[in-house]
Amino acid sequence: MDAFSDLIRGVRAHGSLFGSSTLSPPWALHFVDGAPLTLCTVLTGAGWIVPEHGPPEPLRARETIVVRGPATFTFVDEVGTRAEPIACGEHCATPEQGGTRHRRGWNDPGGDTGHGLGGDTGDGPGGNPDDGRGATTLIVGAYPVRGEISRRLLDALPVVLRVDEGGTGDPVLDHLAAEVAIDTPGQQVVLDRLLDWMLVCTLREWFDRPGGEPPAWWAAQRDPVVGDALRLLHAEPAAPWTVAALAERTGVSRSTLAKRFADLVGEPPLTYLTRWRMTLAADLLVERKAATIADIARTVGYSDPFGFSAAFKRVRGVNPSEFRRTVTTS
Secondary structure (H helix, E strand, C coil), rough: CHHHHHHHHCCCCCCCCCEEEEEECCEEEEECCCCCCCCEEEEECCEEECCCCCCCCEEEECCCCEEEEECCCECCCCCCCCCCCEEEEECCCCCHHHHHHCCCCCCCCCCCCCCCCCCCCCCCCCHHHHHCCEEEEEEEEEEECHHHHHHHCCCCCCCCECCCCCCCHHHHHHHHHHCCCCCCCCHHHHHHHHHHHHHHHHHHHCCCCCCCECCCCHHCCCCCCCHHHHHHHHHHCCCCCCCHHHHHHHHHCCCHHHHHHHEEEEHHHHHHHHHHHHHHHHHHHCCCCCCCHHHHHHHHCCCHHHHHHHHHHHHHHCCHHHHHHHHHCC
């Protein structure tokens, strides 16, 4: 298990895909749910992503943009569009809602000139949807982010990030285009998993972009020593780790491991381990309602629940019982 896999494991698409082949100008889709993370990609055509509190971002064919919530955003045919925004959320799924021609996993096999967004019939600036001119196919995956583990991933992202075409996500886009073009049993499940794959590829590309400033844990994974140490800590967080034990497993001296880890990650290995254990514990306190504090302590590597509680309060600012009570009643 590596750090990125651990952080992204709670981020999964689930039934929140919107597909259309008949978005004809003018259009304005306002995604109102404020999902923690939303992936937007255009298979054909183009448009603009307009964040609630940020500048517009062009989105052209086979480019991908990820928007971080909770602010909302709008997808428009052009900045300043004359189209009235149509609110899209979890239930924005039928053509009857404002005349939209998009819904989850929906495909318009032939196009219908009477149903373009904004009411165009094909003679306006968008061209005729039947001949493909001006038609835009938008794919959107809205991701819930469950728990404290995945929130550490969100903390490493800007409000809007973009990845151009030509990267490792291109083959996934080909699969998405093929799947959106059919209506078949199991389509939504396939689309969800393809969106998950696309999200992973997009984040990898963005973290590795030239001149970028990826989070310390991402860059450190590439180091032959610190990367091994991080994988060990994530694979066995409850093990009785010491710097000496970790150094032995990575094949270097204690001083070498301690210095390289602190230089690349920004904190000593055992400090990192404690923070990671408390992140795991925070999610366990919510997910395992019947578990005692002592049970959670043992799960994350503490034989003494009092020592665990002290560490938890030092890192999280409240003791485990208070954290569980606050989160489960909010």
